[in-house]
Amino acid sequence: MTESSYTVTGMTCGHCAGAVREEVEALAGVAKVDVDVESGSVVVTSEAPLAVDDVRAAVEEAGYALA
Amino acid sequence: MTESSYTVTGMTCGHCAGAVREEVEALAGVAKVDVDVESGSVVVTSEAPLAVDDVRAAVEEAGYALA
Numbered sequence: 001m002t003e004s005s006y007t008v009t010g011m012t013c014g015h016c017a018g019a020v021r022e023e024v025e026a027l028a029g030v031a032k033v034d035v036d037v038e039s040g041s042v043v044v045t046s047e048a049p050l051a052v053d054d055v056r057a058a059v060e061e062a063g064y065a066l067a
Numbered sequence: 068m069t070e071s072s073y074t075v076t077g078m079t080c081g082h083c084a085g086a087v088r089e090e091v092e093a094l095a096g097v098a099k100v101d102v103d104v105e106s107g108s109v110v111v112t113s114e115a116p117l118a119v120d121d122v123r124a125a126v127e128e129a130g131y132a133l134a
Contacts, residue, residue, distance in 0.1 A: 012079035012080045013079045013080055013082065013083055015080065015082030015083060015085075015086065016080055016082060019082065
């Protein structure tokens with residue numbers, strides 16, 4: 001398992017966190033996604049390293065952006 | 068039709084507005100709900116005047132509060 005951290009901007013509430021979590025969890029190989037709204041921290045546990053462009057696309061699909 | 072205005076605290080984003088709109092729209096007789104996140108304004112159009120306690124309960128069900 002690999003753990004990677006990202007910072008997402010624009011999240012303001014638990015609904016935002018849920019939207020980001022849902023999209024990132026849908027990426028192939030993702031086992032766990034921890035989102036902290038306050039800090040914008042998103043920690044992703046996956047079977048193999050993810051392409052940052054895939055993570056960025058998922059975050060943008062949810063309506064937010066990688067810092 | 069009757070139009071009533073309320074102020075809801077705690078909404079921060081479009082998801083919050085959607086959650087409030089969904090719960091208030093579910094009240095009997097409600098025809099339209101306009102939510103403005105910035106101001107917290109919620110304007111409800113209904114067939115007859117609503118009991119404020121019913122509106123408060125719907126807003127709280129969504130996870131927010133009447134000011």
